[in-house]
Each structure stands twice: as C-alpha cells, then as structure tokens.
Amino acid sequence: MEKGPKVVVQPPDSRGLRAISVGGTTVGSAWSLRGLRKVLRSVGHPKDLDVRDRRFVQWRGGGSEVWPDRTWRRRIGGGFLVIGLLGSMVLLAVIGIPDAFGALTFAQRMAGFAFVLFGAVEGVAALAALDFRGKRRFRYTGAVVLLGVLIALATHSLLLFMWFQEREYTPYLLMYLPLWFWSVWALQALVREGAWKGLPHPQRFAAGVAATALLATVNLAYSAVYQPSATPVLLRLTARFGKPVHDPVRPIVHLPVRLHAKNIGKVAARVINDEYSLYGYAAEFTAKRKGGLKERREALEFGEDVSLHTGVSDARTLGAGRFVGPGSWFEPGDEHTKERVLHLPEDAGYDWLEVAFGMEIMRMDRGRIDEEFYVPHHSWKKEEGTLHCLPEVCGDTLIHRGRLRHNNNVLNVTRRPVYVTASWTLDPEWSYTHTFLSSSPDFTPEDEAAAAAADKESAREIERYGIFYTHTSAVTPFRALLAPRAKRG
Structure with missing residues (x-):
C-alpha cells in the first residue's frame, strides 16, 4: 500500500449511509463501523485491518466516529x-x-x-x-x-x-x-x-x-x-286458461291453467319471490243501479273496479303455488312453463275465475345472494330452538333469508351488509308474497317509528339492487265453463 490508501470511505449522505470504494471502484456502503468491516472482509481484506490507520483507509467528510444513521x-x-x-x-x-x-x-x-x-x-x-x-x-x-x-x-x-x-x-x-x-x-x-x-x-x-x-x-x-x-330487464309473463273438460261421471269441471315466463332481454334476472294464485269471485248482483256512493267507496277501498250492477266481490283462493321458487334465475332467452289443472264443482256458484301470476326480480348484473337464501324456513317449525317468525304474527309462511352482495365488490366494501327476506304467506282468503331488505339479518321493529324507518330503508335498498315486481293475470266467466255441459243436455 505504498502508493497510498486503496480504501476510501465517502461522506455520509442525507440518510447517514457512507459509500465504500476500493481502488476507485465502489464495493458497497455501510451504516456503521461494523458494516464497514463486513464490506471490507467481503472484498478480501483481513478481519483485523486497522480502519483507523489513514495509511490504509481514507476518510472523507468525517472520521471513523462519524456515523449519523439513526438505526x-x-x-x-x-x-x-x-x-x-x-x-x-x-x-x-x-x-x-x-x-x-x-x-x-x-x-x-x-x-x-x-x-x-x-x-x-x-x-x-x-x-x-x-x-x-x-x-x-x-x-x-x-x-x-x-x-x-x-x-x-x-x-x-x-x-x-x-x-x-x-x-x-x-x-x-x-x-x-x-x-x-x-x-x-x-x-x-x-x-x-x-x-x-x-x-x-x-x-x-x-x-x-x-x-x-x-x-x-x-x-x-x-x-x-x-x-x-x-340495459333494462325484460321478463315476459303470461297466464291463460285452457279448454275446460267436463268429468263424464262426476259434476266437475277440469280447467287447465298455463303459466309461462321468458327472458326476452339481454340481462339475466334472478327470482327473489314468486307466486301464482287461482281465485273464484262471487258478487252481489242487482238489475237496479248498484254503483252508488257507498258501493263506489267500498270498491275503491278494496282496490277493485267500480261496477254499475255489482257490489264488492267476495274472493276465495282456489289454489296457489310457486312457479320456479326463490333463488332461481333466467338467463337471456331462458323460458319456463308450468301447467296445472283446477278442479271445480259445476255448482260452485262463482261469477268469474282469475289466475294471478307475479314475480319479484333482481337484475343479476347488480347483485347476488348467498346460498343460505335457497333454504326455506317455516313459521310453524322451530329450527335450533328458534322460530323464524311467530305463527300468530306471520300465519303459515315460508321464509327465505340470505345476504345480498353487489356484483361490484368495491360497493360491498363501502356499503354495510344487506339481507333480503322473501316470504310467502297462505291464509284461507288470500296468498301473498312480501320482500323486505334490511341491514340486520333478523330485524323485528320495536314500534311504528322503527317500522317506518325500516320500510324506508328497504325501499332504498330495493331500488339500489334493481329489484322490481312484474305480474300478469287472466280471467274467465265461470258460466263459460258450464256452457258445453248445457249443450249436451
């Protein structure tokens, strides 16, 4: 090393790191004296090299005691x-x-x-x-x-x-x-x-x-x-009565009913709730004018049409059922048909019959439902010691409940969890469905104010997930079913 020091330790940089060169070539850097010795050993210098001896090591910007690194x-x-x-x-x-x-x-x-x-x-x-x-x-x-x-x-x-x-x-x-x-x-x-x-x-x-x-x-x-x-969801529903058939032995009319659904749009649709019902109507009839103020108001209260010669019609549920069931879906172009036969006595005394068919649909490009939604719960059965809904409150009800998730996961992490409850209730007079969305999986309103707030929240979530109700219906005079029998007589 007669020609001068071959190891040069450069001044500390802004972070306290000092570069090390040997013979003009940078071989490493060090935060401390210990790090310097490690670098020198890696290039062949002995462990006991005296780094403080300026004949071997040249220090620039501070000697061997200057290590400003804050480890x-x-x-x-x-x-x-x-x-x-x-x-x-x-x-x-x-x-x-x-x-x-x-x-x-x-x-x-x-x-x-x-x-x-x-x-x-x-x-x-x-x-x-x-x-x-x-x-x-x-x-x-x-x-x-x-x-x-x-x-x-x-x-x-x-x-x-x-x-x-x-x-x-x-x-x-x-x-x-x-x-x-x-x-x-x-x-x-x-x-x-x-x-x-x-x-x-x-x-x-x-x-x-x-x-x-x-x-x-x-x-x-x-x-x-x-x-x-x-892009809108286009799900077309149709319901119609078929040709009645008279029983050759018993005084019974067999009336076919055909239900059909087809996705005619470009967006897949998931069924949240569905139901069809068959009703028989009997109305009080008079040749005199019936549609007075009282009768008109009664019709409006019951959501019925105002008729000149009939009062409010009494309805009775003759049959009800599911079409495809909650959780099913229709891809674009998918269709499904369901047929059943309604058996009616010829002397039933109905004025007309109606088949009502409806679905609550969620567009599948906006949300999905966890698999637990597919499992039905019954209001009259205890599951793990708990009733999902008290029978005296819900009656005979099938309940489907599950977690809703947005299809875009960014929304899932920026929105609170939402749960959907789809119920189908049967009683002697009517059958009906109800869909409710809530941030709580088991929400029960404590008072009217809480119920009103929950309904407002449910309406907002229903719009957010693109859930809507679509339905159709068909009617036929009951007397038209008996006409073929009369001709044979």
Missing part, C-alpha cells in the same frame, strides 16, 4: 412503509379477486383484474421498499415504491369517496381509512426524499400513473353505475 428511526419508518404497502396489497386483492373470477359482465371482470393488478404492484413495491429504505442497490426502487404509494392513495381515496356517499358502517372502513392516512404520509416522505430521482423520464412516469388511475376510475364507473342501469 431505529430508519427501521421503524421502513417497516411502516412496507406494512402499509402489504396492507394495501391485501385489501386490493380482497376487492379484486371475487370480481376478476366471478363477475357476470366483461367490464366488471376487467375492473376486478385491475384491482388484482394494483395489488400485485403493491406487493412488488413492498419488496422495493426494503431496498429503498436500505442501501438502494437497485436504481429504480424509489420509483417503484412511489408508484405503489400513488396507487394506494388513489384507490383508498376512491373507496373513501364511495363510502362518503352513504356513510354506512362497514368493517372494511377500519382498513382503508387508516391506509388513506398512511398513503398521505408515505407520499410526503417519498417526495421529500426525491424517490423519483434516477428515472430517465419522470414526466412520462407521472402521466402514465395518471392515465392508469383515470382508466380504472372510468371502468369502475361504467361497470358499477352505467351498465347496470342502461
């Missing part, structure tokens, strides 16, 4: 940065994977894959953060970390914006709200450290990040808002 502060800051990136990776994967592999539309799947891709970038950025907060052996780790933080800030800001629209509590809020504050802190720290330095074209990098964020936002808005609203 714990650096490690805690680096760990905080890595934890935030990993947390963002997990959250984005949780949001994106269900849509990427289970969404019904192409746009929704693309939105899901975008979140999965963003989550992968967060994972890569977490690995890059280890080097960026360390000795920065790789040139572009700072830019990769900056990209990860920008994606985190953009996605968590989007989640918070969507949450503020409704301000409903969801457990996911405890993830993306702290992560939003973390991303603001991380961005400020990276800007102070000049994380973009070393990029050949930093302006293009910024433009690429902005374009990616804009594309993801537009795709999300299209898949979550525009597409599920622009």
